[in-house]
Structure formats: C-alpha cells, structure tokens
Amino acid sequence: MNWLTKAINFGEKIKKVLKKRPSKEEIENSEWTSCCKGPILKKDLEENLFVCNSCGKHHRISCRQRFDILFGKNSYEILETPIPAEDPLNWVDTKSYKDRLKDARKKTNQSCAVMIAKGRVNGIEITSGAINFEFIGGSVGAAEGEAIIYGVQHAIDNQTPYVFFPCGGGQRMFESLIALANMTRTTLAINELKNNNLPYIVYFTDPTAGGITASFAMLGDIHFAEPGSLIAFAGKRVIQATVKEELSADFQTAEFVEKHGFVDRVVHRKDLQKEISTMLSILLKKNSEVNSENLNIETLTKAVS
Numbered sequence: 128m129n130w131l132t133k134a135i136n137f138g139e140k141i142k143k144v145l146k147k148r149p150s151k152e153e154i155e156n157s158e159w160t161s162c163c164k165g166p167i168l169k170k171d172l173e174e175n176l177f178v179c180n181s182c183g184k185h186h187r188i189s190c191r192q193r194f195d196i197l198f199g200k201n202s203y204e205i206l207e208t209p210i211p212a213e214d215p216l217n218w219v220d221t222k223s224y225k226d227r228l229k230d231a232r233k234k235t236n237q238s239c240a241v242m243i244a245k246g247r248v249n250g251i252e253i254t255s256g257a258i259n260f261e262f263i264g265g266s267v268g269a270a271e272g273e274a275i276i277y278g279v280q281h282a283i284d285n286q287t288p289y290v291f292f293p294c295g296g297g298q299r300m301f302e303s304l305i306a307l308a309n310m311t312r313t314t315l316a317i318n319e320l321k322n323n324n325l326p327y328i329v330y331f332t333d334p335t336a337g338g339i340t341a342s343f344a345m346l347g348d349i350h351f352a353e354p355g356s357l358i359a360f361a362g363k364r365v366i367q368a369t370v371k372e373e374l375s376a377d378f379q380t381a382e383f384v385e386k387h388g389f390v391d392r393v394v395h396r397k398d399l400q401k402e403i404s405t406m407l408s409i410l411l412k413k414n415s416e417v418n419s420e421n422l423n424i425e426t427l428t429k430a431v432s
C-alpha cells in the first residue's frame with residue numbers, strides 16, 4: 128500500500144466519523160441540549176425559564192416563550208401584523224430569499240421575525256413585541272418593520288405602554304434599501320409613542336447588534352438587559368482592528384454596557400415580570416410597591432430609630 132492509498136483510506140475513515148455526527152435537524156428535534164456541564168434535558172431547562180441552573184446562562188428563546196414569561200402561559204393574545212410584498216428584489220445567492228423565508232417560517236411557526244402581543248402584567252395592559260433569532264438571525268426587513276410599527280400604533284390606539292424584546296444582527300440584506308428604510312420608519316414610530324406620553328421599555332436579549340441597536344432598540348425610556356447578552360453596534364473584532372487595542376473579555380456584554388451607561392439594569396429572566404410592572408407603575412404613576420414605600424416614610428423612620 129503506497130502513501131497515497133493510505134492517505135485516501137484515512138480520509139474515508141474521517142468521513143465516516145463525521146457522518147456519525149447529528150444533523151442540525153436531529154439536534155433541534157432532540158430532547159437534549161448542552162450547556163456548561165454537558166448535556167441537559169430541554170424539559171429541565173424549560174422549567175427554569177430556559178436559564179441554566181449551574182452557570183446562569185440565559186438560553187435564547189422564541190417570541191411565544193418570551194410572552195409566556197411576561198404575561199403567563201395562555202394569558203395573552205398574538206396580534207396579526209401586516210405582511211408586505213415578499214422578496215421585492217428577487218434575491219438569489221446560494222439559495223433564493225423566497226426559500227429562506229419558507230424554511231424560517233417552517234422552523235419557527237412565525238410569518239416574520241417579529242411578533243406582537245397584548246396582555247396584562249399586574250393589571251397593567253401592555254402591548255409587547257419580540258424578535259425571534261431563529262428567523263433569519265432576527266434580521267429586520269419590510270415585514271418586521273411593519274410589525275414593529277403596528278405594535279406602536281396598537282399601543283397608541285389603546286393607550287398602553289410598549290415593551291419590546293429585541294435581538295438580531297441588523298437589517299436584512301436580502302431586502303437591501305427597503306430593510307435600511309425601516310431603521311428610519313421604526314425610529315419615527317417610536318417618536319410618535321413618545322409624543323403620546325406612553326412608556327417604551329426595551330429589554331435587550333442575546334444578541335442585539337447593528338441596525339437594531341442603531342434604530343428603535345436604543346430609544347427606550349428604560350433599558351433592561353438579560354444577563355450575559357451581547358449588545359453592540361459593530362463587532363468586537365472590527366473595533367479592535369480600528370482602534371488597534373486589545374479589548375476586555377467582557378466587552379459588549381450586558382454587564383459591561385450597564386457599567387458604561389447604555390443599559391439601566393441587568394435583569395434576570397425570573398425577575399422580568401416584577402421589574403417591568405414596578406417600572407410601569409412608576410412611569411404611569413399608578414400605585415406601586417415603590418410609591419407605597421415612599422408614603423410610609425414615617426413607618427420607615429420609626430423602624431430605623
């Protein structure tokens with residue numbers, strides 16, 4: 128056996144080993160996922176709001192799972208948002224954009240990356256929006272822009288606060304300028320919310336970057352963030368190459384961004400409902416825990432003395 132045959136045989140062996148690895152679909156349909164300590168049952172993770180018990184990692188979740196946590200299971204209504212003309216540029220690269228949309232819809236059971244819902248948190252009526260990272264990386268195109276604006280209009284029509292959970296890398300390149308135009312459109316929509324004196328709370332989830340941070344996501348009255356989530360405009364490597372400096376390991380994490388003033392508070396998923404209801408009670412000047420504490424200064428003084 129000469130060296131060439133040996134090399135070919137060795138290559139075949141490697142191929143066989145690689146073939147044994149599970150496909151993307153198999154991983155998705157499996158009951159298991161992995162975290163710091165190896166395999167973990169998806170069911171166990173779900174019971175803990177998809178947060179790892181050992182390391183506290185907040186795993187990525189879908190829009191419906193997000194609303195389940197905010198409003199409680201089956202306690203909200205998903206609003207149907209307008210779907211504009213699809214694939215206006217007839218985009219094709221390694222795959223056509225139409226096929227990408229079809230696959231994303233099948234995978235997520237959503238018509239676009241953004242979902243809008245209405246429900247109540249502690250008696251306060253809320254309009255909420257969320258982005259699903261599994262839908263073409265949570266990118267924003269015409270349909271997503273329309274959905275975000277629809278949510279704003281619903282909040283104004285019903286005089287409710289707007290709570291948004293952004294994620295994603297930015298505008299969808301398959302829609303080119305149409306996607307970019309939605310940065311301006313969503314920004315103007317948020318301004319309308321403010322003209323109507325309605326609170327707008329943003330809760331950053333992992334990862335939020337690019338055109339999303341450069342438009343509607345950074346315009347909140349209050350910014351919360353999930354622990355450990357990436358919040359950025361340009362990526363770390365691009366910045367390092369530009370400023371020619373080594374950046375810290377926690378650069379652009381929620382905790383780093385909080386320290387530098389772009390996020391008001393890092394909030395664990397289990398505290399989400401409480402934090403949002405307290406904040407909205409203050410912003411809407413409703414009776415809240417905080418307000419009642421303020422009213423009881425005498426009691427507090429007595430307790431201290």
Ligand SMILES: [Zn+2]
Nearest residue numbers: 162163179182
């Ligand atoms: Zn973990």
